[in-house]
Amino acid sequence: MVTDVGVREISYIQAFNEALTDEMRRDPTVMVMGEDVAGAGGREGFEDAWGGVMRLTKGLYPEFGPSRVRDTPISEAGFIGAGVGAAATGLRPVVELMYVGFYGVCADQITNNAAKMHYMFGGKVKIPLTIFAGTGAGTNSAAQHSETLYSLFVHFPGLKCVAPSDPYTAKGLLIASIRDDDPVIVFNNRQLMGLRPEGHVPEESYEIPIGEARIVREGSDVTLIGVGYTTHVCRQAAADLEAEGYSAEVLDLLSLSPMDEDAIVSSVQKTRKVVIVDEDYPRCSMAGDISALVAEQAFDYLDAPPRRVTPPHTSVPYSRPLEALYVPNKDDVVAAAHEVME
Numbered sequence: 001m002v003t004d005v006g007v008r009e010i011s012y013i014q015a016f017n018e019a020l021t022d023e024m025r026r027d028p029t030v031m032v033m034g035e036d037v038a039g040a041g042g043r044e045g046f047e048d049a050w051g052g053v054m055r056l057t058k059g060l061y062p063e064f065g066p067s068r069v070r071d072t073p074i075s076e077a078g079f080i081g082a083g084v085g086a087a088a089t090g091l092r093p094v095v096e097l098m099y100v101g102f103y104g105v106c107a108d109q110i111t112n113n114a115a116k117m118h119y120m121f122g123g124k125v126k127i128p129l130t131i132f133a134g135t136g137a138g139t140n141s142a143a144q145h146s147e148t149l150y151s152l153f154v155h156f157p158g159l160k161c162v163a164p165s166d167p168y169t170a171k172g173l174l175i176a177s178i179r180d181d182d183p184v185i186v187f188n189n190r191q192l193m194g195l196r197p198e199g200h201v202p203e204e205s206y207e208i209p210i211g212e213a214r215i216v217r218e219g220s221d222v223t224l225i226g227v228g229y230t231t232h233v234c235r236q237a238a239a240d241l242e243a244e245g246y247s248a249e250v251l252d253l254l255s256l257s258p259m260d261e262d263a264i265v266s267s268v269q270k271t272r273k274v275v276i277v278d279e280d281y282p283r284c285s286m287a288g289d290i291s292a293l294v295a296e297q298a299f300d301y302l303d304a305p306p307r308r309v310t311p312p313h314t315s316v317p318y319s320r321p322l323e324a325l326y327v328p329n330k331d332d333v334v335a336a337a338h339e340v341m342e
Contacts, residue, residue, distance in 0.1 A: 009197035015167035034096030097133035115158030136189035163228035172208030189229035213260035219249030237333035
């Protein structure tokens with residue numbers, strides 16, 4: 001979609017797919033693995049039929065063939081382990097975990113192998129592995145297919161974790177992840193894939209540095225911190241607050257580990273109030289970690305305690321009305337902002 005001269009707007013799925021395509025053309029060691037990523041490649045009439053459950057790999061199989069776009073058995077332990085081994089021996093595999101809730105069946109491969117091998121071999125082995133997984137509720141997919149769970153991965157040293165918030169960051173962060181020599185987990189919130197494209201996405205390749213947050217809206221009265229989809233929610237809330245006469249700053253975290261602590265503290269020092277919006281479970285979450293960071297490093301600047309907006313500590317409901325109540329929304333964020341400002 002081209003809306004103005006020089007402005008190209010494409011969807012999250014298109015931006016992610018474009019990044020994969022560009023990197024596979026640039027570097028012959030980049031390969032893709034996962035369930036249905038080739039669309040039953042090798043079966044006549046079925047090649048490239050799906051492009052993965054999220055359609056993120058559509059079109060790769062016809063161009064790069066079965067050696068670089070590999071459908072795998074339904075065994076996360078098997079193909080994530082194969083990805084770790086491929087990375088250790090010189091390839092740059094990009095592996096789709098499909099839904100982040102499937103992490104449990106391949107935990108050993110990620111946290112005991114991918115995360116630790118570089119350290120345990122004294123830096124002699126690199127693990128340039130990229131794993132991408134779908135996250136988030138709001139699509140009526142029930143408890144096992146709607147979790148967020150990035151806090152589990154952030155807990156382990158040796159893993160880098162990023163959460164794009166729009167098509168521009170999806171492309172730039174994926175390219176940076178593939179080129180990184182460490183294992184990187186990319187969390188793709190599925191609600192972002194269905195939003196109307198917004199903002200310019202350059203055709204050329206570009207990297208967004210892992211470890212840096214960005215301010216997507218300047219403000220002076222309160223800081224709203226979002227992660228992935230909740231950055232979109234924060235922007236909606238900031239617009240509503242502006243209509244009421246308040247100036248809300250929106251910080252898009254982007255990188256969960258390493259985390260841009262300086263950007264968080266700097267914004268809170270300016271506004272003196274903070275609301276952290278996180279779709280992960282509330283216990284031992286990113287919201288809790290950021291709240292502790294603010295309390296420890298910016299306590300003297302705070303005019304009110306940090307406020308967290310998260311789902312309740314319960315599994316994601318299948319019922320559409322209950323699911324709508326579960327996911328943080330702009331009204332929740334506006335209410336929390338009023339609490340800290342007033």
